[in-house]
Amino acid sequence: TQLLEQSPQFLSIQEGENLTVYCNSSSVFSSLQWYRQEPGEGPVLLVTVVTGGEVKKLKRLTFQFGDARKDSSLHITAAQPGDTGLYLCAGAGRGSNYKLTFGKGTLLTVNP
């Protein structure tokens, strides 16, 4: 069974601060995805990383896939209240076809 550990579980910061969320596993993943979920809605894909060491940027969000493809991080620069939400990482294992393993999520609150 592949497990994804996310940390921290909860994060409350002030507007303008920087933060990093981590997603770690002992398993190798063929790809890793980050989703953001707002209250009362389904998760929405932010990014997919597929290559070890890959870095992707989405405005103030920077995503990195570990060299060994076992871990990933999400860094937000100058957080805004609109960034508030549940951030989920999800990994696709080799040979798992399309099935994903989800982490338990990081609940981010950005206070104005």
Add this chain to the structure above:
Amino acid sequence: NAGVTQTPKFQVLKTGQSMTLQCAQDMNHEYMSWYRQDPGMGLRLIHYSVGAGITDQGEVPNGYNVSRSTTEDFPLRLLSAAPSQTSVYFCASSYGAGEFRETQYFGPGTRLLVL
């Protein structure tokens, strides 16, 4: 495109009752799946389908049935509801091919309370 739609949005059941959660997608995706989301547990896969007529069990299949008669629809049936099935249920679909084959497109969810 409407994407992935789910009905109902909310449902209250009594223990032992049965019901069907509906899910439909208009993106011609081959793969569809059902997840449940509970506090502190993340998203857990219940059942999934790789195409019409093909279904398989996920991580937590007990108490649930699925069928896939068309590409568009993937209903989830609760056979005899139990309080442990109180949860938020999400249906998702994905292309199933190409570099981003695993990307899940989620519906808005069905919030189920079993008394």
